[in-house]
Amino acid sequence: MNLLVILGHPRTESLCGALAGAYAAGAESAGCTVKTLSLGEMNFNSDVEMPSPADQALEPDLAHARDLIDWAEHLVFVFPNWWGMMPARLKGFLDRVLYPGFAFREEAGHHYGLLAPRTAELLITMDVPPPVYRWVQGAPGEHAMTRATLGLCGIKTVRVHHFSPPSHSDAPTRARWITQARVLGERLANGPRGPVRRHLHLLGQWLLAVRPQFFPMSVLAYTLGALLLLQPLDALAFGAGLVAMMALKVATVLSNDIFDRDSDAVNRHWGPFNGGGRSLHEGVLSLGDLWRGVYVALTICAVASLLLLLVVPAPGATALVLGVLAVLALGYTLPPLKLSHRGLGEMDVALTHGPGVLLLGYVAQGGDPFTADVWATGLAIGLSVLPAIILAGIPDRAADAAAGKITLPVRLGPARAARLALGLTVASALAAVLLALLVAPVSVLLPLIVVPYAVFQVWMLRRYLRAGAPEGRIDLLLGVALTHVAWFVILPLIGLW
Numbered sequence: 001m002n003l004l005v006i007l008g009h010p011r012t013e014s015l016c017g018a019l020a021g022a023y024a025a026g027a028e029s030a031g032c033t034v035k036t037l038s039l040g041e042m043n044f045n046s047d048v049e050m051p052s053p054a055d056q057a058l059e060p061d062l063a064h065a066r067d068l069i070d071w072a073e074h075l076v077f078v079f080p081n082w083w084g085m086m087p088a089r090l091k092g093f094l095d096r097v098l099y100p101g102f103a104f105r106e107e108a109g110h111h112y113g114l115l116a117p118r119t120a121e122l123l124i125t126m127d128v129p130p131p132v133y134r135w136v137q138g139a140p141g142e143h144a145m146t147r148a149t150l151g152l153c154g155i156k157t158v159r160v161h162h163f164s165p166p167s168h169s170d171a172p173t174r175a176r177w178i179t180q181a182r183v184l185g186e187r188l189a190n191g192p193r194g195p196v197r198r199h200l201h202l203l204g205q206w207l208l209a210v211r212p213q214f215f216p217m218s219v220l221a222y223t224l225g226a227l228l229l230l231q232p233l234d235a236l237a238f239g240a241g242l243v244a245m246m247a248l249k250v251a252t253v254l255s256n257d258i259f260d261r262d263s264d265a266v267n268r269h270w271g272p273f274n275g276g277g278r279s280l281h282e283g284v285l286s287l288g289d290l291w292r293g294v295y296v297a298l299t300i301c302a303v304a305s306l307l308l309l310l311v312v313p314a315p316g317a318t319a320l321v322l323g324v325l326a327v328l329a330l331g332y333t334l335p336p337l338k339l340s341h342r343g344l345g346e347m348d349v350a351l352t353h354g355p356g357v358l359l360l361g362y363v364a365q366g367g368d369p370f371t372a373d374v375w376a377t378g379l380a381i382g383l384s385v386l387p388a389i390i391l392a393g394i395p396d397r398a399a400d401a402a403a404g405k406i407t408l409p410v411r412l413g414p415a416r417a418a419r420l421a422l423g424l425t426v427a428s429a430l431a432a433v434l435l436a437l438l439v440a441p442v443s444v445l446l447p448l449i450v451v452p453y454a455v456f457q458v459w460m461l462r463r464y465l466r467a468g469a470p471e472g473r474i475d476l477l478l479g480v481a482l483t484h485v486a487w488f489v490i491l492p493l494i495g496l497w
Contacts, residue, residue, distance in 0.1 A: 001188060003032040004072035008079030008090030010040040015166050015174060019123050019181040020078040026185025035068055039089045046092020053099035066097050074119050074192045075155065077145065080166075081126035081133065085141040094149055103153040107268065110473050113154020117284050119192045120150050120157045123181060127165040158192050159184075205284045209257065209277040209293070210250050217482075218249060218357050220489045221381060225361025227496045228374055234365055240308035241364035244322065245357060247301035252329045253277065254293045259333040260340075261287075263403035269395035269471065273478040301326075313366035321363050325356045343406045349389045354382025373439045377492065380435045384428040384488045387421035387457070388481035394418065395473050415469040422461040425484065429454035432488065446491045450484070457484050 005024045009016035017038070024034045042061040050056040058066060069075065079086050098104070105112045122145060126133060133139055146157040161184065163177045187194070193201055222245055226238055257264065257276045264276035279285040305322050309315040329352050331337030332345055339348045355378025362374050393400065393409040394417055401410045409417040432450040460480050 001027075001032045001191070002071055002073045003027050003034045003076065003188065004068050004074070005034065005036045005076045005078065006090075006093075007036065007038045007040070008077055008087055008093070010087055010089045012038045012040050014080075015125055015163070015177075016078045016080055016123075018174075018178050019125070019163065020076075022178045022181040023076055023078065023123065023185040026182035027188045028185075030186045030189035032074075032185075032188050035072070037065055037068065039093050042093075044093070044096060046089065046096065048095050053096055054101050056096070056099075058096070062093075062097050065093070066102060069097065069115070070102075072118065074121065074188065075150075076121045076123065078123040079125075081124050081128070081141055084133075084137055086145065098149065098153055105268075107472060110271075111152055112268075112270075113152055116154030116156075118155045120146075120155045121184075121192065122146070122157060122160045123163070123184075124160065125163045125166045127167050130162040130164055133162070158197065205279050206293070209279040209285055209290070210253050211277055213272060214253075215246065215249065217486060217489060218245065218353060220486075220493060221353065221357040222361040224377070224489055224493050224496070225358035225367075225374065226365050227493070228358075228362055228377065229365045229367045230496075231365065234311070237308060237311050237364045237366075238361075240304050240311065241318075241360055244301050244304035244308060245325075245360055247297045247304060248326055248329055251294045251297035251301065252332060254290045254297065255330060256333045256340075258287065258290050258294070259335075259338070260403070260405070263396065263399045263405050266402055267396055267399035269399075269473050271395065271473045271475050271478075273475065273482065274392045274395050274473075275399075308364060312364055314363060314368075317369045318360075318363045321356075321359050321369055325352060325360060328352050328356060340407065341405050343408065343411060346386060346389045346393070346408050350382035350385045353385050354378045354380075376435060376439050380428065380431040381485070381488045383424065383431050384485045386424045387428070388478065388485055390417050390421045390424070391474065391478055391481050394469075394471060397471055413469075414471050415465060418461055418465055418469050421481070422458055422465075425454050425457050425461065425481075428484070428488070445495060446487070449491060450487050453484060453487060457481065 003024075005020050005027075007017055007020040011017070020036065020038075024036055028034050042065070044059040044062045048056060077090070079090050085091070100106060101114075103113070103115055105114060122142065124142065128137065133142075142160060146160070150157055161180075163180075166174070169177075191198060219242065222242055226233055226241075254277075257280055260276055261280055264270065264278070264280070267275045270276065270278060280287065280290060308322075309319055312318045327337070328339075328348055332340050332348050332352075339345050355375060358378040358381065359369055359374060362371070363369050367374065390408050393407040394414045397407070397409040397414060400407050408420065412420065429447075429451050432454075433447040436444050436447045457480055460477055464474065464477055
């Protein structure tokens with residue numbers, strides 16, 4: 001591991017200096033490659049005198065520090081707490097060296113950290129008791145470092161250690177603290193995180209990779225399909241089908257990240273609803289990890305599908321729905337289909353997340369896959385999905401075009417794509433009215449809520465168009481469009497319950 005220890009105390013011969021040296025020695029004994037910076041010995045102007053720190057030339061010492069930060073995998077800051085904050089020397093160092101373009105990027109009010117997946121650790125000396133510092137004073141300096149500074153730059157602070165109170169400590173206490181700092185450095189033999197936190201972090205990264213925010217709607221649509229048969233649920237068949245569907249979705253999401261990696265790598269507008277899972281590009285998970293995730297998910301899907309076919313009343317119809325759903329889902333980015341690269345991705349998503357998932361829930365309970373009411377409900381849901389998936393492609397348009405991925409926003413441009421989403425919003429609202437009139441199990445609540453909401457969504461889209469249809473992040477508009485989809489699933493479920 002490449003480790004950079006930064007001494008933020010302006011005096012090298014200090015308790016903080018001893019702690020930094022002990023930590024570095026412990027880390028070296030643990031096999032880390034260690035480099036150190038002592039800010040008190042560096043020559044640089046701590047004031048940002050230009051409109052942006054990126055415009056101010058770096059002194060040689062700061063240029064060297066920037067290169068060391070770029071080299072490091074783990075950063076350790078050792079500094080005293082003065083007046084609740086870090087020393088001015090450390091604050092000035094951060095002001096100058098963590099400049100835009102190197103440490104972060106800001107665009108249209110959104111900040112993107114550029115230093116992930118580096119980690120950090122803080123060793124802080126303070127005279128105030130740590131509980132008072134945290135619960136009474138609010139830990140201002142610690143939060144400024146971990147959240148407002150390092151966190152914004154993409155650096156995750158994994159541990160914070162307090163040594164208190166140095167001004168009232170005796171020699172044995174200081175010696176114990178220095179030994180403790182050395183032990184902390186030695187712990188890096190197993191990485192910056194402890195065993196429990198390491199496993200929790202890895203679990204968290206997999207959750208981010210599979211994008212769980214998109215799963216609830218699929219689960220609810222599957223449940224709606226199962227309930228449309230208007231008979232008691234076969235719990236075993238329901239569970240097997242649900243596991244098969246979710247595992248297939250995991251495999252699809254991970255394979256999308258694998259085959260869209262060129263597009264995602266240059267995407268400047270990624271967000272929670274677009275741009276991929278980011279774990280691959282931030283170096284947290286490797287390409288091999290994602291492939292293994294795909295294989296595991298497909299294995300689970302196959303086992304659950306086999307169980308479903310053994311217990312379902314109509315295995316032939318269920319196998320047909322499963323097969324078509326798998327081809328369409330995986331074919332979104334997997335060759336040879338690569339539907340998302342051929343201008344068919346939006347229609348593919350609408351079919352899989354509308355009639356596809358709904359039909360799977362229906363046939364898993366023994367329903368006829370050619371039942372008109374089920375198709376009408378599924379197509380209405382799919383129609384509501386189209387505006388959201390079209391809008392999700394607008395922030396990605398430039399990156400997709402550069403990677404040769406032909407989406408509707410790439411073909412039409414942002415403005416015409418938004419107008420298409422507007423027209424489809426109106427069409428989905430009309431579909432909600434027809435659905436309530438023609439499909440008995442669907443609640444009359446559907447048009448009563450969907451139509452006014454569609455008017456609101458149309459207003460949001462018109463406002464976006466009046467602003468010139470910018471290609472940046474449109475998280476609020478995407479959230480509105482996804483909520484529009486939710487009504488088509490949640491309201492029929494309420495009616496059936």
